[in-house]
Amino acid sequence: MNVLLVYAHPEPKSLNGSLKDFTVKRLENAGHTVQVSDLYAMNWKTTLDANDSTHRVSEERFHPSLDSKHAFEHGLQSDDIAREQDKLRWADAVILQFPLWWFSMPAILKGWVERVYAYGFGYGVGEHSEARWGDRYGEGMLAGKRAMLVVTTGGWESHYSARGINGPIDDVLFPIQHGVLYYPGFDVLPPFVVYRTGRIDQARYAEISDALGKRLDALATTTPIPYRPQNAGAYEIPALTLRPEFAPDQSGFVAHIE
Incomplete structure (x- = not known):
């Protein structure tokens, strides 16, 4: 497999840095080809703006989506954006690795998504009609590829449990997994989450590495999260709400999982 690791942590000597190196070595030893987008090392430009x-299209007013569409369609994107899109086209699987900061990804990774997922590439794809509402949520430019999050957090696992104060980890990560990954078509694998990062000794690190290694070994075979495809009949179009016969007693994030 061709694997793209998009990595967002500013310190190479951190736990994340060590796990990133471990991931690359484990995948390469298994015969995979790996590219790493180390966003901090790349000095990745975070903000989406007219310089992209x-x-x-017009010098009078910057329109993020229309300018993005024009640049993508006419080969006028900045080189850094085009290179990352080429990596995504090349990849069979994508790993996003980051520390959970304020219940989401670091700003630099969010900026990677906002800039690389251009109009016509990450969104705005396909027919919009009474029968379909674009190629997204199970379809799109990245359909057929796999994706997985590797996330570290200082909180305890119980803090992110079903009744934990931070909310269930699956809910916390839903906007990333369902929105950032499933929306443009990825098959999204269950996340690999490391808790209590401030309390990791050598023995605990060995356990984490072993568990991560097993997840990487199964990258091609792990069953994806069964999110409901948008255009397969479960949703009313164009309202995009679940039909009454699907998950009738559920609401919120869990209703969108089969």
């Missing part, structure tokens, strides 16, 4: 296009 080499030629603007």
Whole structure:
């Protein structure tokens, strides 16, 4: 497999840095080809703005989506965006690795998503009609590829349990897994989460590495999270609400999982 690891942590000597190196070595030893987008090392530009296009549609007003569409369709994107899109086209699987900061991904990784997922690439794809509402949520440019989160957090696992104060980890990660990954078509694997990062000694690190290694070994075979496809009949179109016969007693995030 071709595997793209998008990595977002500012300190190479951190736990995340060590796990990133471990991941690359484990995958390569298994015969996979790996590319790493180390966003901090790349000095990745976080903000989406008018400079993302080499030629603007209008110099009077910046329109993020329309300018993005024009640049993507006419080969006018900045080089850094185009390179990352090429990596995504190349990859069979993508791993996003990051520390959970304020219940989400670091700003630099969010900026990678906002800039690389251009109009026509990450969104705005496909027919919009009474029968379909675009190629998304199970379809799209990245359909057929796999994706997985590797996440570290200082909180205890119980803090992210079903009744934990931070909310269930699956709910916390839902906007990333369902929105950032499933939306453009990825098959999303269950996340690998490391808790209590401030309390990791050598023995605990060995346990984490062993568990992560097993997840990486099964990257091609792990069953994805069974999110409901948008255009397969479960949703009313164009309202995009679940039909009454699907998960009739459920609401919220869990209703969108089969």
